[in-house]
Amino acid sequence: MAPHSDVAPLADTDRYTERLTLPWWLWLCALGLAALLAAEVWMGAPGVRAWLPFAVFLPLTAAGLVWFGRIRVAVTDGELRVDDARLPARFVADVIALDVAGRREVLGVGADPLAFVVQRPWVAGAVQVVLDDPDDPTPYWVVSSRDPVRLANAILAARPAPSGGDAG
Known part of the structure; x- marks a missing residue:
């Protein structure tokens, strides 16, 4: 299996292009930690506290990971x-x-x-x-x-x- 590469095919005017994205394992670790933090905030509480931490922490973490890999x-x-x-x-x-x-x-x-x-x-x-x-x-x-x-x-x-x- 070939390693993951973010080096894109070149257009006529391009000589080289790549995006410095994060590896999959970093996504897995960060989203896992965000889910753990959301579960800690939730702690079995009913109502809004049951779903709000997951609705906030997971998308914010994903947005941060996309931002880190934007270069x-x-x-x-x-x-x-x-x-x-x-x-x-x-x-x-x-x-x-x-x-x-x-x-x-x-x-x-x-x-x-x-x-x-x-x-x-x-x-x-x-x-x-x-x-x-x-x-x-x-x-x-x-x-x-x-x-x-x-x-x-x-x-x-x-x-x-x-x-x-x-x-x-």
Whole structure:
């Protein structure tokens, strides 16, 4: 059985797209805890207290889980898009695919406080996008990805071709 993947098929203008959704087991745990909390509030009381905790806690938990899994990562139209943030590919100096240990090192003690980070703990991989923009103090982006090698290749492919030299 193939592992679950949230990497979507690509449109003509897309090079890469994925949604950083939560794994099924996290949904199961969270909804189970919400049901347990609703049962604790209910405690066998009659009337509204019998159904109201379940009608409130379970939908609120589901909405929170959907919100946590809303982040979309895409490389399209010459830019990296992470949720609402956009990075034109022309400002990308290099892209490094990171495994769990690499992500831990990049986000650890020596991390730059000016870095742009979209990290989801339930996603093992990530990419580090090193920037080359003199007007931006952000040294790099770190973005979670289930397929960091493919994302890194898509970002590198989206960069504009270097100019061939002076026309003078």
